[in-house]
Amino acid sequence: MGRLLYGSQEREIQIDDRSLAHAQLVIIGKLRRSESFTFSWAAAEDTGRATVWIHPSIPLQFQYDGKASVPINQEWLKELTAIASRGDLRLTSEPPGSSN
Template identity: 40%
Template sequence: MGSLEYGGREFEFDDRTLTHLQIVFSTKLRRRENFFFSWVQPLERGSGRHSIWIDNGTSIHFSFGGSRLPAVNRDWVEALLASSGRTAGLQLMPEPEARG
């Protein structure tokens, strides 16, 4: 389990999810595209929905629990990037099956 530290707050995500979020965040911010990032908190962590505004003016720290870089699912990255361009912003979604 790792964490995303942003705006003085810390949010827990598994390392695999964090890896994919790091790719999407860095892609968007390199393009100078600010966005909302939203996700549903699992019941075991209190439930509810979170939404934070991501921009280049606030430092972001990704902290990974493991030392190995997970394999990247390009389909998931593409789906996350596609959602980030919508009005509601980046919506964390379950990982799709990787194609062939």
């Protein structure tokens, strides 16, 4: 289980390593273009959902439990990028597709 540490207080958002790797690529791509957006995820079991505002000026770290990098599913990456382009990145279930 990886973690996204967000903000000066390092709010910890737990995300499995595979999903985190895909989210990281989308988030970094948007931040490189100085685009701000929200990132939403399912909170702890049955407690609803949470959202943070992602902005280039807010500290952000990606930490992985596994040492090896995960293969990237290009179809999922395209899907997540399209979702994020609408302003609110949300992790979806991984579709079958190619992994690099």
